[in-house]
Amino acid sequence: MSWLTYYLGLFPGLFLLQRDVTCKEYQKVDMIIKLQDTVILKCAYPEMGKMIQLSWEKKDGDAKHKIAVYNPKRGEKIFFPYNQSVTFLSSSISGDIKLKATAADKGLYQCSINTFPEGVLLKHIAVIDPAKFPRSRAADNRVQIVPGNIMTLSFGYPNVDSIKQLTWQRMAGEEISIIVDITPSQSFIGYDYKRRIQFIKSPDQNISLTIENVTTNDVGVYSCHIDTNNGNWTKTFDVDVEGDIKMFLIFGAIALGSLVLVISVVTIICVWRSKKRKANNTQFQKGTTERHNQRRANPNSYTNPDVYDRPNSRDMEYQEEAIYANL
Known part of the structure; x- marks a missing residue:
């Protein structure tokens, strides 16, 4: 079953998902990270097709600055001046890099993976000022997961005429992962959740998010935010691994x-x-x-x-x- 079919019926007239989202200062953001002395930029290779090359760039308006490249046959290369502050973490094929950051390192980063026959996979990460990083709020519900199983989070909201925006996101430590961000005109699914989520809006005004094959990396505080013509509603879930x-x-x-x-x-x-x-x-x-x-x-x-x-x-x-x- 195609992952597009999960979203049929979410909004009247919304049947196709486009890879686009507006997030205040940045567009097409999969993750938001608070600027610190050491920043981990994650670009996990999903093992879809054969990797040809993985590269990191920093976007400055229309300009792009090369940071690092990994090629399965030729190894890794880190470009100047990032060769003084950037290193690949453990296995280079995962694509994760560590950045010794300064105030000048705020901005938008892009990880691109060229694969065959899937094509190019893109992930965008915004590194923002600590003062602008949102604070976590107390959870409304607590959910325990078992690695390898399915996790479902449900949010019932008042019956209203229209939804202007609906967002699911996950906060863990000093980073926020965008799961879905949907409006009647555009839709966005986060890089780390493609092919792994189901998202259904039922007739009784209940919205459920289902994530398949959960792992310990899915632990965190999840929040669902709904913006309507009659007001806003937010519900949070504290997700942790089952006790035993x-x-x-x-x-x-x-x-x-x-x-x-x-x-x-x-x-x-x-x-x-x-x-x-x-x-x-x-x-x-x-x-x-x-x-x-x-x-x-x-x-x-x-x-x-x-x-x-x-x-x-x-x-x-x-x-x-x-x-x-x-x-």
Whole structure:
């Protein structure tokens, strides 16, 4: 089933979704991040088709500034001056980069992935001033998820004639992910949620959002905001991992960390012992060589223990016992 069919009937006359959204200062924004000393820009490769090349750029009006490129065959390249502040995180194929940011790094960033046969995949991230980053509000409902299952969030709103705008978004830490942003004239689905969501408006004025195959990365505060001719409504959901599974993940992480620590300590001890043994062998060989050289240089020297300890036969010949006789 095509992902477009999930949205039929959302608004009267709205049947096709266009990749467009207006978000105050920026357009086509999939994620909003608060400016910090270190900013993580995420562009997870969805493994749709074969990756040909992945690239990062910063958009300044109509101009684009190259940041980094990753090619599966040729590796990665980071362009000046970002080679002083940008690094790829772990596996370059994921596309995530770390930016040591300053105030000059505010702006709109674009990640593009050329794939075959899917074509070009685009993700846009806005890095904004901390003062403009919205604050989270208290959740109206709490929802627990099980990784691998389906999560459904429902929002019932008063019966009104028309909806001017409807937005679902997720806040986690210092970043906001846009899930959907829909108006009667345009629609937008976030990069990280394509092919993974169902969005249905039922006749009883109930709007539900369903996300398939949820993971621990889907934890956060979700909010649904509806703007109508008669007022605005917002509902929030605090989504967390189910208790038992959460404890399992915590204990699993602790066990893994302990195992890594033990392995590290054992490795350090083994390396230290190996170096110490090697140093002792080297010292022993050095001392043996020095004694050998001393013997060759002066065989009669008292520093030579073999010579020093050897009895002197000439001295022993003259050591005679005195004999006394009475005549």
